Amino acid sequence: MRDQLEAAWAIFRRDLQIFLSYRGQAASHAFSAAFSIALFYYISRLLQIREFESPDAYFAFVVVGLVIMAVLQSTLVLAGAVRSELVAGTFERLLLSPFGAVRGALAMMIFPIFLALAIGVWTLLLATVFFGLGLRWETAPLALPVALLAALAFSSIALLATAAVIVFKQAPGVGALVALVTLVSGFYFPTALLPGWIGWTSEVQPFTPAVELLRNVLAGLPLSEPAWLAVAKLLGFALIVGPFAAWVFARGIELGRRRGTIIEY
Amino acid sequence: MGAVRSAAPRSGASPAPAAGRGPLLEARGIAKAWGGRHVLAGVDLTVGPGTLVAVTGANGTGKTTLLRICAGLIAADAGRVGVGGLDPSRDRAAYQRRVGFLAAGDRGLYARLTTRRHLDLWARVSLLGRRRPAAIERTVAALDLAPLLDRRLDRLSMGQRQRVRLAMAFLHEPDLVLLDEPLNSLDEHGRELLVGALAALGRRGGAAVCCSPAVVAGIPFDRALVLDGGRLRESSR
Numbered sequence: 001m002r003d004q005l006e007a008a009w010a011i012f013r014r015d016l017q018i019f020l021s022y023r024g025q026a027a028s029h030a031f032s033a034a035f036s037i038a039l040f041y042y043i044s045r046l047l048q049i050r051e052f053e054s055p056d057a058y059f060a061f062v063v064v065g066l067v068i069m070a071v072l073q074s075t076l077v078l079a080g081a082v083r084s085e086l087v088a089g090t091f092e093r094l095l096l097s098p099f100g101a102v103r104g105a106l107a108m109m110i111f112p113i114f115l116a117l118a119i120g121v122w123t124l125l126l127a128t129v130f131f132g133l134g135l136r137w138e139t140a141p142l143a144l145p146v147a148l149l150a151a152l153a154f155s156s157i158a159l160l161a162t163a164a165v166i167v168f169k170q171a172p173g174v175g176a177l178v179a180l181v182t183l184v185s186g187f188y189f190p191t192a193l194l195p196g197w198i199g200w201t202s203e204v205q206p207f208t209p210a211v212e213l214l215r216n217v218l219a220g221l222p223l224s225e226p227a228w229l230a231v232a233k234l235l236g237f238a239l240i241v242g243p244f245a246a247w248v249f250a251r252g253i254e255l256g257r258r259r260g261t262i263i264e265y
Numbered sequence: 266m267g268a269v270r271s272a273a274p275r276s277g278a279s280p281a282p283a284a285g286r287g288p289l290l291e292a293r294g295i296a297k298a299w300g301g302r303h304v305l306a307g308v309d310l311t312v313g314p315g316t317l318v319a320v321t322g323a324n325g326t327g328k329t330t331l332l333r334i335c336a337g338l339i340a341a342d343a344g345r346v347g348v349g350g351l352d353p354s355r356d357r358a359a360y361q362r363r364v365g366f367l368a369a370g371d372r373g374l375y376a377r378l379t380t381r382r383h384l385d386l387w388a389r390v391s392l393l394g395r396r397r398p399a400a401i402e403r404t405v406a407a408l409d410l411a412p413l414l415d416r417r418l419d420r421l422s423m424g425q426r427q428r429v430r431l432a433m434a435f436l437h438e439p440d441l442v443l444l445d446e447p448l449n450s451l452d453e454h455g456r457e458l459l460v461g462a463l464a465a466l467g468r469r470g471g472a473a474v475c476c477s478p479a480v481v482a483g484i485p486f487d488r489a490l491v492l493d494g495g496r497l498r499e500s501s502r
Binding site: 002003004006007009010011013014017018021022088089090092093094095096097098099100104254257258260262263 | 336390
């Protein structure tokens with residue numbers, strides 16, 4: 001077990017070092033987060049709708065949406081990262097190691113999630129200091145386990161997308177999936193505004209409970225369902241879909257080995 | 266082929282620690298087709314402990330495909346391959362502990378990482394545990410990597426990069442090393458280091474299979490085989 005953790009740590013450190021070797025990258029992320037907050041702050045000043053009692057209420061709502069969006073995207077970068085590694089010939093080294101491709105792919109998610117959490121903290125810090133976001137400090141520390149649980153649930157979808165990359169060399173639906181999730185999960189506006197024919201989709205995926213829980217613990221915004229139920233949904237998704245996704249990914253690797261497509265890059 | 270010695274294992278070679286008395290690599294009836302073209306049509310290959318085998322053949326005859334199947338990277342359409350009785354799919358992790366693989370070309374490196382980071386990364390991913398520092402030290406010495414340790418891979422010459430790639434094939438002390446065109450970009454010094462690494466492998470009872478399109482001078486192979494028409498035969502040279 002210790003050896004496995006050391007291998008995962010080595011992959012995390014590899015990704016961190018490569019990220020830091022591009023000097024402008026961290027600054028780019030920091031500025032991007034700052035500009036997004038500023039954009040939504042000024043949009044919030046334009047809003048006067050009954051769903052929010054004040055522009056500040058919408059600003060708090062959308063800032064947490066930005067944080068969870070970063071977490072979602074951090075998991076979905078796995079498909080692109082594995083594709084890059086396949087092209088570079090480094091993924092086959094993972095495949096030919098005792099650590100293996102499945103555990104290697106899971107370890108490749110650690111750094112992006114860590115980076116998303118760091119960007120989340122930075123986003124909240126900027127929003128609080130410069131734009132007057134009212135954080136609920138007594139429950140804010142709970143945001144970390146909630147975000148990690150959300151990342152775990154989202155990782156299942158990322159693994160399925162990565163299995164598609166292994167088998168079909170592409171995962172063309174990922175961009176559309178992110179757009180759809182943004183639409184139906186209440187990242188930028190309440191799901192209550194959705195028309196009935198699509199509104200049900202906000203109930204059957206892990207993104208809505210994740211963003212609602214985060215909003216509750218960070219900004220004290222009300223939940224549409226009991227907190228335990230939202231946690232159970234996330235946990236259930238992670239525990240049921242997660243192992244299934246890992247199985248699909250492993251089968252994808254085996255299929256790639258049989259067809260020989262694993263080395264066709 | 267350079268000097269081809271007798272097919273028997275080298276004298277004085279100690280048995281591989283976990284190799285047992287049987288062959289180290291055993292491939293039987295390996296067949297593989299790419300897009301309907303049958304590249305390998307029932308290849309048999311047995312490699313005993315302490316043996317160094319050369320496989321040559323024209324471009325497109327399936328040398329790389331054969332090595333990839335033996336490494337467990339891809340699966341054969343028919344036939345079976347085993348290392349020390351292990352199956353590459355069923356016993357994946359144990360199989361990979363015993364096999365080192367060098368792919369042809371110059372891929373498999375991270376341009377922005379140093380040689381030291383590469384060795385540390387792949388030693389950890391090889392699950393070497395407490396053996397890691399000694400394994401890295403030994404590999405650095407074997408392939409003369411000390412002057413390159415703190416240099417990024419994108420700042421090394423092609424020959425120096427090839428030495429780092431070779432290091433990753435030998436790093437975890439595999440019993441069987443599969444090398445696809447190992448002399449790519451290597452200068453005389455690099456070639457000597459490779460010969461030394463292969464000799465050390467043979468001394469501890471390991472074996473190696475090297476593929477290249479034509480004659481490789483200076484490497485003391487025990488057997489020379491030619492892949493032609495989808496089958497292996499002994500080289501007449």
